[in-house]
Amino acid sequence: MIGAGAWGTALAQVAAYGDRPVRIWARDPAVAEAINTTHANPLYLPNIALSPSIEAVSDPAAMAEMDALLVVTPAQAVGAVLATMPVGHTPLVLCSKGIEAGTRRLVGEVARSLFPEAPIAVLSGPTFAHEVAAGLPTAVTLACEEPDLRKALSARIAAPHFRPYATDDVTGAEIGGAIKNVLAIGCGVVEGAGLGQNARAALIARGFAEMTRFGLARGGRAETLAGLSGLGDLVLTCSSTASRNFSLGVGLGQGRSAAELLADRRTVAEGAFTAPVLRQAAGDAGVDMPVCAAVCRLLDGADVRDVIGALLARPLKAEGA
Numbered sequence: 001m002i003g004a005g006a007w008g009t010a011l012a013q014v015a016a017y018g019d020r021p022v023r024i025w026a027r028d029p030a031v032a033e034a035i036n037t038t039h040a041n042p043l044y045l046p047n048i049a050l051s052p053s054i055e056a057v058s059d060p061a062a063m064a065e066m067d068a069l070l071v072v073t074p075a076q077a078v079g080a081v082l083a084t085m086p087v088g089h090t091p092l093v094l095c096s097k098g099i100e101a102g103t104r105r106l107v108g109e110v111a112r113s114l115f116p117e118a119p120i121a122v123l124s125g126p127t128f129a130h131e132v133a134a135g136l137p138t139a140v141t142l143a144c145e146e147p148d149l150r151k152a153l154s155a156r157i158a159a160p161h162f163r164p165y166a167t168d169d170v171t172g173a174e175i176g177g178a179i180k181n182v183l184a185i186g187c188g189v190v191e192g193a194g195l196g197q198n199a200r201a202a203l204i205a206r207g208f209a210e211m212t213r214f215g216l217a218r219g220g221r222a223e224t225l226a227g228l229s230g231l232g233d234l235v236l237t238c239s240s241t242a243s244r245n246f247s248l249g250v251g252l253g254q255g256r257s258a259a260e261l262l263a264d265r266r267t268v269a270e271g272a273f274t275a276p277v278l279r280q281a282a283g284d285a286g287v288d289m290p291v292c293a294a295v296c297r298l299l300d301g302a303d304v305r306d307v308i309g310a311l312l313a314r315p316l317k318a319e320g321a
């Protein structure tokens with residue numbers, strides 16, 4: 001695992017199921033030390049006893065000659081962190097959810113540009129780290145274009161409580177995971193502003209329509225967007241304050257500023273970084289994404305009632321248009 005935040009640590013725990021050896025790279029040597037000496041990561045994944053077969057390191061050189069590298073840093077850090085890693089031909093499994101600011105590239109495109117020889121896979125789906133680490137069941141999408149590698153990665157990451165479903169649609173899997181974070185902020189706003197359950201369901205459905213339009217325009221497939229990495233994760237993240245993105249939205253809906261809410265956090269709320277670059281990428285692709293654009297306005301400090309009012313006042317249209 002490259003990254004020892006909540007998700008990297010939870011995934012290490014899954015991969016270590018049955019005492020299989022796993023190595024995890026932590027940027028912070030104190031986190032690596034805690035994992036090695038106490039078999040816990042109290043900073044990012046408290047109250048979880050980790051498998052002793054997880055070994056933590058903080059030197060990138062120690063990640064040489066792994067069978068595969070799972071990339072689990074915040075999306076905006078993937079390029080900088082991967083550039084320090086001894087990747088070569090090692091398969092890269094991208095688990096970060098976002099689009100790179102500035103370049104407007106999906107995380108897989110960032111990885112490919114750095115390591116053209118490394119096969120790429122994506123692991124994404126409804127996976128609150130704490131639930132997964134506690135052994136509660138879920139299912140995920142495992143996307144990879146190479147059939148043998150797809151099969152091998154699925155077999156290696158599967159555990160009795162963690163069920164991967166395979167696809168070759170890498171782009172579709174990435175786009176679902178990136179966009180659901182933006183929509184989760186919007187659903188949090190609905191909750192924080194007390195706009196009701198109907199509004200939240202409507203936003204999920206119209207948000208999913210936006211995710212599908214953008215995903216298809218970028219070459220993803222509808223079945224992937226309607227699968228675990230798209231709709232599955234969208235429903236999860238739009239429904240619970242356990243989501244960092246949803247809870248950021250709750251704060252915005254209560255009238256607090258994004259700057260204030262983000263300053264309080266050690267952990268990442270990816271949607272705040274994805275929203276502005278998604279607005280640009282949607283413009284590039286000629287895709288209308290009014291809900292995501294509304295989330296951008298809210299992050300920029302616009303008044304909630306003004307933004308919701310403007311969204312509802314747009315010209316009426318056909319549902320499938």
Ligand SMILES: NC(=O)c1ccc[n+]([C@@H]2O[C@H](COP(=O)([O-])OP(=O)(O)OC[C@H]3O[C@@H](n4cnc5c(N)ncnc54)[C@H](O)[C@@H]3O)[C@@H](O)[C@H]2O)c1
Binds near residue numbers: 004075098129266268
């Ligand atoms: N937490 C979850 O439930 C979950 C589940 C699925 C996917 N994800 C995705 O996994 C990725 C990582 O999320 P997380 O929850 O593990 O994050 P986190 O907030 O728990 O921890 C972030 C980790 O990244 C490190 N980090 C922060 N900035 C960095 C930088 N500039 N360079 C290198 N390392 C840096 C931190 O030291 C920490 O180890 C995100 O893209 C997130 O969307 C998270």
Ligand SMILES: O=P(O)(O)OC[C@H](O)CO
Binds near residue numbers: 126128129233245269
């Ligand atoms: O806490 P969030 O909003 O980053 O969501 C975590 C995962 O992406 C859920 O699958």
